[in-house]
Amino acid sequence: MSEIREKVDVCVVGAGHAGCEAALACARLGFETVIFTVSVDSIALMPCNPNIGGTSKGHLVREIDALGGEMAINIDKTFIQSKMLNKSKGPAVHSLRAQADKSEYSRAMRKVLENQDNLTIKQAEVCEILTEEFDSSSDSENCIASRRVTGIKTFTGAVYECRAVVLCTGTYLKARCLCGEAITNTGPNGLQAANYLTDSLKSLGIEMRRFKTGTPARMDGNTIDYSKMEEQFGDERVVPFSFNTDPEAVQIDQVSCWLTYTNQDTHDIIRANLDRSPIYAGIIEGTGPRYCPSIEDKVVKFADKERHQVFIEPEGIHTNEMYVGGMSSSLPEDVQLAMYRTVPGLENCKIVRNAYAIEYDCIDPRQLYPTLEFKDIKGLFSGGQFNGSSGYEEAAAQGLIAGINAALSLSGKDPVILDRSQAYIGVLIDDLVTKENFEPYRMMTSRAEYRLLLRQDNADLRLRQIGYEAGLVSEEVYQKTLDKKKMIEEEIIRLKNTVIGAARENQDFLAAHGSTALKTGTNLAELMCRPELTYEVLAKIDPKRMPLPADVIEQVEIEIKYEGYIERQMRQVEQYKKMEKKRIPADLDYNDISSLRLEARQKLIAFKPVSVGQASRISGVSPADISVLLIYLEKKRI
Numbered sequence: 001m002s003e004i005r006e007k008v009d010v011c012v013v014g015a016g017h018a019g020c021e022a023a024l025a026c027a028r029l030g031f032e033t034v035i036f037t038v039s040v041d042s043i044a045l046m047p048c049n050p051n052i053g054g055t056s057k058g059h060l061v062r063e064i065d066a067l068g069g070e071m072a073i074n075i076d077k078t079f080i081q082s083k084m085l086n087k088s089k090g091p092a093v094h095s096l097r098a099q100a101d102k103s104e105y106s107r108a109m110r111k112v113l114e115n116q117d118n119l120t121i122k123q124a125e126v127c128e129i130l131t132e133e134f135d136s137s138s139d140s141e142n143c144i145a146s147r148r149v150t151g152i153k154t155f156t157g158a159v160y161e162c163r164a165v166v167l168c169t170g171t172y173l174k175a176r177c178l179c180g181e182a183i184t185n186t187g188p189n190g191l192q193a194a195n196y197l198t199d200s201l202k203s204l205g206i207e208m209r210r211f212k213t214g215t216p217a218r219m220d221g222n223t224i225d226y227s228k229m230e231e232q233f234g235d236e237r238v239v240p241f242s243f244n245t246d247p248e249a250v251q252i253d254q255v256s257c258w259l260t261y262t263n264q265d266t267h268d269i270i271r272a273n274l275d276r277s278p279i280y281a282g283i284i285e286g287t288g289p290r291y292c293p294s295i296e297d298k299v300v301k302f303a304d305k306e307r308h309q310v311f312i313e314p315e316g317i318h319t320n321e322m323y324v325g326g327m328s329s330s331l332p333e334d335v336q337l338a339m340y341r342t343v344p345g346l347e348n349c350k351i352v353r354n355a356y357a358i359e360y361d362c363i364d365p366r367q368l369y370p371t372l373e374f375k376d377i378k379g380l381f382s383g384g385q386f387n388g389s390s391g392y393e394e395a396a397a398q399g400l401i402a403g404i405n406a407a408l409s410l411s412g413k414d415p416v417i418l419d420r421s422q423a424y425i426g427v428l429i430d431d432l433v434t435k436e437n438f439e440p441y442r443m444m445t446s447r448a449e450y451r452l453l454l455r456q457d458n459a460d461l462r463l464r465q466i467g468y469e470a471g472l473v474s475e476e477v478y479q480k481t482l483d484k485k486k487m488i489e490e491e492i493i494r495l496k497n498t499v500i501g502a503a504r505e506n507q508d509f510l511a512a513h514g515s516t517a518l519k520t521g522t523n524l525a526e527l528m529c530r531p532e533l534t535y536e537v538l539a540k541i542d543p544k545r546m547p548l549p550a551d552v553i554e555q556v557e558i559e560i561k562y563e564g565y566i567e568r569q570m571r572q573v574e575q576y577k578k579m580e581k582k583r584i585p586a587d588l589d590y591n592d593i594s595s596l597r598l599e600a601r602q603k604l605i606a607f608k609p610v611s612v613g614q615a616s617r618i619s620g621v622s623p624a625d626i627s628v629l630l631i632y633l634e635k636k637r638i
Contacts, residue, residue: 063397165379
């Protein structure tokens with residue numbers, strides 16, 4: 001019987017946020033790529049809240065953009081409201097968040113994929129990963145893989161031979177949606193689940209897990225009384241996500257969002273029906289996200305709270321559907337309607353789409369290298385929620401790195417591995433592949449030790465060179481970043497060298513701004529360190545100042561005001577880097593290190609860390625074990 005058989009370079013399985021970034025990266029780096037999806041209409045789908053960014057997630061989107069990814073550019077084209085969060089706090093935690101037009105975001109990303117050279121979209125369910133035995137000793141890389149990828153097979157029997165596969169299956173593998181007693185074997189938004197690939201992965205020795213997430217109901221906006229809610233506006237001056245977007249292009253009329261609250265009536269209905277919740281009835285097998293709990297979990301775990309925030313947000317400009325943020329649920333339909341109608345403004349609401357929980361198969365990401373390639377299968381990469389994470393932004397970041405590294409591996413070039421001192425993406429991937437995560441992983445600013453250095457505003461300065469060297473950032477864009485960096489450095493030097501004396505006019509200026517008088521001369525940089533004085537305010541006593549772009553001024557001010565803190569973190573990074581540079585051979589036999597404790601030996605054998613730094617972050621490996629390991633490596637001159 002004849003069959004379709006094609007030969008390409010890369011197959012990307014899944015067309016969500018991870019799959020889109022992975023496929024675009026591979027295609028833009030010159031490799032013939034096919035992206036598979038169970039439905040072409042689900043490309044870059046937002047099955048939960050249609051927003052991009054938020055606390056720490058905004059950092060990820062800026063980093064994706066700096067490396068040459070697409071997410072930031074796409075949200076700049078399709079947002080309907082934008083806000084910079086945490087503006088009352090320091091710059092390390094400022095995070096951009098934009099509400100997207102759900103259908104427009106998906107449509108715009110699909111258009112990018114359709115018009116990308118070297119990229120083909122294919123609607124098909126991938127059922128099998130094809131591999132062959134691999135002799136890693138013949139490989140030039142430090143590799144321990146026993147098999148390597150040769151292609152994929154679809155449900156219809158078509159075979160696509162390839163040299164690399166990137167798995168970005170999201171929440172589709174053996175997915176089932178639960179709404180009370182009603183259980184349907186579908187993916188998100190009623191789309192077809194992928195029911196066969198899990199068995200293929202298990203046959204390859206890949207360890208699978210079962211996770212859960214959920215989403216709230218969507219309401220008919222015409223049945224909501226907004227007068228009982230607090231109106232939430234976007235920023236007066238919108239900041240774009242992409243460093244390439246003209247700031248003037250995003251100054252648009254924005255839609256409003258709304259804030260309301262649950263109450264004791266809401267909570268009473270939920271408590272009275274917990275026995276009908278699949279979560280508490282034991283029907284759900286998967287583990288849910290701790291930091292994005294269902295309303296049932298909130299009511300049970302935070303029983304002392306009298307109310308919880310509920311955000312009413314539009315799904316788009318061309319629909320009346322409203323997203324009910326903060327009230328995800330898997331309760332039965334009748335209970336959902338009753339509880340929603342106790343919330344001020346929702347007394348007469350009508351549900352367009354019921355809330356539901358979704359269970360799906362994913363992997364234990366400790367099976368991956370920091371490159372996001374499987375340790376035991378050469379050429380098989382993985383990204384997104386399939387790696388046990390949650391969120392569109394976390395998915396896109398992993399998809400981009402997996403795609404870049406798949407392409408670089410085919411080129412015989414060194415991979416892109418971002419460490420914890422370089423990027424939030426580095427923190428995200430290191431946490432996934434090193435630490436034990438028993439629930440969907442969510443990025444948070446508190447997870448980044450060096451967050452003052454990893455601000456969203458300087459992502460281009462941190463990562464543009466890496467994107468350029470990988471081949472995803474153009475010469476023109478990279479040169480603009482170099483010019484920006486030069487302007488920042490020159491202006492900081494000028495401010496430090498511009499001395500202000502204790503003349504009467506300067507004393508009057510300081511007094512007018514509530515600042516302490518000068519006893520002797522000082523420079524403008526030292527004056528700027530005073531909380532009440534900014535770069536803009538000091539213009540009056542800085543006549544030699546030349547006009548500079550707003551983003552340059554922002555960096556100058558942050559670098560000067562936080563100079564001491566930044567220098568302290570840089571010293572911490574130097575110590576961290578020493579441990580990261582100490583590499584561990586992939587074939588190191590830990591059984592030869594007799595002084596290692598048994599638990600440490602077992603963990604190191606299971607994890608196969610690539611560096612001493614990564615080994616030190618493995619649960620169960622103590623500082624004493626690291627000392628033993630370092631001594632052993634030194635003796636062996638490794």
